[in-house]
Amino acid sequence: MMAGTLVSTMINGDATEFVCQTGETLLEVLRNRLGLTGSKEGCGTGDCGACSVTLDGRLVCSCLVLGVEAQGREVGTVEGLADGDSLHPLQSNFIKHAALQCGICTPGFLIASKALLDRNSNPTDEEIRFALAGNLCRCTGYDKIVRAVRATATELRKK
Amino acid sequence: MKYQTPSTSKEAAVLIQGERGQAFVLAGGTDLMVRMKGRFVEPDLLVDIKQIPAMQSIKKLATGFRIGAAVSAAEMGENTSLKKTWPGVVESANLIGSDQIQNRCTIAGNLCNASPAADAVPALIAAGAKVNVVGPQRRRTVAVEKVITGPGTTSLRKGEVVEAITLPKRPPKSGDAYLRFTPRSEMDIAVVGAGVSLTLDSNLVIKSARVALGAVAPTPLLVPAAAQAIVGTKLNKAALNLLAQACCAACNPIDDKRGTIEFRTEVAGVLAQRAAKMAYQRARGK
Numbered sequence A: 001m002m003a004g005t006l007v008s009t010m011i012n013g014d015a016t017e018f019v020c021q022t023g024e025t026l027l028e029v030l031r032n033r034l035g036l037t038g039s040k041e042g043c044g045t046g047d048c049g050a051c052s053v054t055l056d057g058r059l060v061c062s063c064l065v066l067g068v069e070a071q072g073r074e075v076g077t078v079e080g081l082a083d084g085d086s087l088h089p090l091q092s093n094f095i096k097h098a099a100l101q102c103g104i105c106t107p108g109f110l111i112a113s114k115a116l117l118d119r120n121s122n123p124t125d126e127e128i129r130f131a132l133a134g135n136l137c138r139c140t141g142y143d144k145i146v147r148a149v150r151a152t153a154t155e156l157r158k159k
Numbered sequence B: 001m002k003y004q005t006p007s008t009s010k011e012a013a014v015l016i017q018g019e020r021g022q023a024f025v026l027a028g029g030t031d032l033m034v035r036m037k038g039r040f041v042e043p044d045l046l047v048d049i050k051q052i053p054a055m056q057s058i059k060k061l062a063t064g065f066r067i068g069a070a071v072s073a074a075e076m077g078e079n080t081s082l083k084k085t086w087p088g089v090v091e092s093a094n095l096i097g098s099d100q101i102q103n104r105c106t107i108a109g110n111l112c113n114a115s116p117a118a119d120a121v122p123a124l125i126a127a128g129a130k131v132n133v134v135g136p137q138r139r140r141t142v143a144v145e146k147v148i149t150g151p152g153t154t155s156l157r158k159g160e161v162v163e164a165i166t167l168p169k170r171p172p173k174s175g176d177a178y179l180r181f182t183p184r185s186e187m188d189i190a191v192v193g194a195g196v197s198l199t200l201d202s203n204l205v206i207k208s209a210r211v212a213l214g215a216v217a218p219t220p221l222l223v224p225a226a227a228q229a230i231v232g233t234k235l236n237k238a239a240l241n242l243l244a245q246a247c248c249a250a251c252n253p254i255d256d257k258r259g260t261i262e263f264r265t266e267v268a269g270v271l272a273q274r275a276a277k278m279a280y281q282r283a284r285g286k
Helices: A026-033 A089-096 A106-119 A125-131 A143-158 B009-018 B032-037 B073-078 B080-085 B087-094 B107-113 B120-127 B224-230 B237-250 B261-283
Strands: A005-011 A014-020 A052-055 A058-061 A074-076 B002-004 B023-026 B045-048 B058-061 B064-068 B130-134 B139-143 B148-150 B161-168 B174-181 B192-200 B206-214
Touching: A014 A026, A026 A052, A052 A106, A058 A106, A089 A106, A089 A143, A106 A125, A106 A143, A125 A143, B009 B023, B009 B045, B009 B130, B009 B161, B058 B080, B064 B080, B073 B080, B073 B087, B080 B087, B087 B107, B087 B120, B087 B174, B087 B192, B087 B261, B107 B120, B107 B161, B120 B161, B120 B174, B120 B192, B120 B206, B174 B261, B192 B261, B206 B224, B206 B237, B206 B261, B224 B237, B237 B261
Parallel strands: A005 A074, B002 B045, B023 B045
Antiparallel strands: A005 A014, A052 A058, A052 A074, B058 B064, B064 B161, B130 B139, B130 B161, B174 B192, B192 B206
């Protein structure tokens, strides 16, 4: 076993330490070392967005971030969206609007949608589509996803 | 593979020069990580520059703007002062990839990756941007158009690291614009890109201009003949025609699945005209 690098980070608000090889991506660390398998590998080249997470609050493709780069930084994954047993409004609305079929792209869409709503509480459909342009879905045709995000924005503004 | 996070530019340069194997600078990683995964490169050392304070920020100086090499394209878009002064440069950077990519990618990386189709590069060339390069022994400043020497190759020597890209002080009545042609509106690579920057005199006559093209030659091009075609004019039809002619004449593109030689050559002229009109309107304050 090769020695690795010790990395201290915050993941979904919890202080987390892991050891990884320098060549490992953050996505590999999340899935293979930390058991956080919500983030998916689609393309592995930053085109599909299935691996989307936030790094210090900014949306990134975790397949294009090294695990060692997470040192001292905050990572947000789909596992951190729900509050215990109660789903995040985005998650509820994705189910309600059938904004998924196979589900592989869904964690990435949820994280990207949350990043959008965190900075824009009332996005137009066009803004939603541009914000989600880095996430590919081959099942839904995107319309249901846009509706789910729009419904969530309306719901969150009422709160 | 070794991974280092130096805290000064010089330290980064020394680390890279001292590496016997392949050493790469890691900024946003949006190109480098893809090349690593495809095994097009197999680095022995990665030097992550994101912890170097001199590379982390956008500064407005008396001499113009200084954009650190580790500043993401998203951060450029969030800087209202930069966006107001150099809208074309910021728009070109913000065209690169999705939000996920925007939050990581850098214009210094876009330059050093040296793609002929790099979106930020024609806008930077048109803007007259300079590159601050730090080597193990000395610093130097080089014009952006002197950096890319061919697809994937640059004039930077081993151990030389880009610390920042600077944009000159902007005279009043100046404007810039960058436009590209892509089949899709998002997430695509330029088939042709055109950047124009110009300054007007008090009679709204173009006093100085720079025109640059992307994706129509092995490197992004500065096209002085195109700038000459519009200097001394108010961008009338005759000047616009000469501008397009000069741009088409400068093209030396390839045929590929995105566009033919004929298409790229013609579109270069059209896009340059549109970018010039946009830059002119901006210079007029409209």
